[in-house]
Amino acid sequence: MSIPKHHPDPAMLVEFSAGTLGTAQSICVAAHLHFCEHCRNEVLRLDQIGSQLLSQSEPETVDSNLFDSVMSKIDELPEEQEIKFDKEDLRFPLPVAKLFNKAEVVPEWKKMSSSVDVAQLVTGQSDYEVALHKICAGGKTPKHSHSGKEYTVVLEGSFSDESSVYSEGDFILRKEGDEHQPMGAQNGECICLSALEAPIKLSSPFGFLMKPWLRLNPM
Amino acid sequence: MLGTKIANFENKPKPSAKMGVLNSEKRSDQWSLLLVDVGLNRSRKSFAQLFAHFAPLLKSFAQASRHEGWFPGLSEDLVQEVMIKVWQKAAGYNPEKASATTWIYTVARNCRIDMLRRKSNTQHLPLENEDFWHEPDEETPVTLLRQKRSEDKVQASLAQLPPEQDEILRKVYLEGKSHAEASEELGLPLGTVKSRVRLALQKMQILVAPEFRDELL
Numbered sequence: 120m121s122i123p124k125h126h127p128d129p130a131m132l133v134e135f136s137a138g139t140l141g142t143a144q145s146i147c148v149a150a151h152l153h154f155c156e157h158c159r160n161e162v163l164r165l166d167q168i169g170s171q172l173l174s175q176s177e178p179e180t181v182d183s184n185l186f187d188s189v190m191s192k193i194d195e196l197p198e199e200q201e202i203k204f205d206k207e208d209l210r211f212p213l214p215v216a217k218l219f220n221k222a223e224v225v226p227e228w229k230k231m232s233s234s235v236d237v238a239q240l241v242t243g244q245s246d247y248e249v250a251l252h253k254i255c256a257g258g259k260t261p262k263h264s265h266s267g268k269e270y271t272v273v274l275e276g277s278f279s280d281e282s283s284v285y286s287e288g289d290f291i292l293r294k295e296g297d298e299h300q301p302m303g304a305q306n307g308e309c310i311c312l313s314a315l316e317a318p319i320k321l322s323s324p325f326g327f328l329m330k331p332w333l334r335l336n337p338m
Numbered sequence: 339m340l341g342t343k344i345a346n347f348e349n350k351p352k353p354s355a356k357m358g359v360l361n362s363e364k365r366s367d368q369w370s371l372l373l374v375d376v377g378l379n380r381s382r383k384s385f386a387q388l389f390a391h392f393a394p395l396l397k398s399f400a401q402a403s404r405h406e407g408w409f410p411g412l413s414e415d416l417v418q419e420v421m422i423k424v425w426q427k428a429a430g431y432n433p434e435k436a437s438a439t440t441w442i443y444t445v446a447r448n449c450r451i452d453m454l455r456r457k458s459n460t461q462h463l464p465l466e467n468e469d470f471w472h473e474p475d476e477e478t479p480v481t482l483l484r485q486k487r488s489e490d491k492v493q494a495s496l497a498q499l500p501p502e503q504d505e506i507l508r509k510v511y512l513e514g515k516s517h518a519e520a521s522e523e524l525g526l527p528l529g530t531v532k533s534r535v536r537l538a539l540q541k542m543q544i545l546v547a548p549e550f551r552d553e554l555l
């Protein structure tokens with residue numbers, strides 16, 4: 120596994136560690152952490168802030184029955200049912216696997232253009248459209264600009280745009296006004312996780328062909 | 339509690355560097371030992387001790403929350419949920435990776451998020467917050483020595499942060515404010531909030547490789 124070169128900014132890791140990051144962004148950060156030992160360790164260290172603040176809290180007396188109530192609930196706990204993941208499921212980081220391979224209705228790959236397939240993930244939030252994109256080897260995606268933020272994490276293979284090559288685990292943030300034209304690597308297909316904040320505008324005069332890019336369809 | 343923990347470290351004679359490594363390879367604070375005992379042996383006695391120590395801290399943590407939709411009446415519910423999770427998940431606790439307090443903090447954070455989501459969201463929730471945290475087992479373990487050093491560093495330096503940095507970390511970690519919400523509340527530009535957080539992290543040596551972060555802020 121290569122070491123990712125593009126990481127979430129520290130503020131995002133802080134919000135992830137503090138538990139204030141939105142669901143869609145958290146899924147993207149978690150996917151990156153799967154590949155990135157560096158950021159995993161950083162989050163471990165960040166968690167120590169929460170840990171210290173917790174241990175320095177002024178203890179508050181709890182109801183005297185609380186312990187018994189917890190113990191009786193523990194006695195009534197059903198056996199935990201572990202979801203089993205086989206090798207194919209774990210092709211993707213766990214939160215992605217849960218939303219894709221283990222989803223109640225497994226998302227379908229749909230053709231978005233001649234070189235891009237998309238599978239929408241159901242995430243229980245509506246601020247971002249979260250999806251997997253599959254770009255075929257050497258496939259070109261339409262040139263587009265963003266009217267909102269887009270987070271992308273490369274899960275398999277690699278792609279490039281005007282400024283860089285992105286490989287497994289790389290975390291990319293596109294902001295409003297950024298324009299780019301991602302291209303799949305020649306040597307194989309590329310699968311990315313993405314979270315898209317708002318519809319993106321096409322800058323190609325043939326944009327109408329690429330209409331699905333425009334559809335913001337939070338699920 | 340925390341006081342005892344610090345005192346324990348301080349009372350120990352300074353070991354030679356080599357001994358230091360050996361000593362640090364075992365995590366021996368009492369809460370971590372108790373948590374391991376709960377995981378391995380399902381010890382109710384150890385669990386009761388953990389409860390006595392952590393439940394009042396967790397209640398205080400819960401009461402500090404200023405999340406939208408949160409009210410003080412939820413505090414003991416949270417304590418309950420966290421302690422049940424601690425019992426359920428204790429077998430997965432790895433003392434090599436984190437102290438018991440850090441592990442319990444992450445359980446509490448996750449429970450708090452899930453409680454808030456359950457309250458505010460009628461949509462089907464396919465993920466629990468803890469799903470974000472499962473990592474494949476083949477990952478390289480962080481050496482305990484490195485972790486331990488960093489814990490000590492965070493503990494010592496957190497107390498010495500300038501008040502404005504301390505305030506923001508509390509807002510973010512305890513009150514549960516995003517950077518954007520903190521900036522609004524304090525009447526500060528978002529950039530100022532982010533740079534205060536960043537300064538605090540640098541002081542605590544949490545950001546170890548700032549060179550690849552330079553494009554930010």
Ligand SMILES: [Zn+2]
Pocket residue numbers: 123125126127151155157158159
């Ligand atoms: Zn990273």
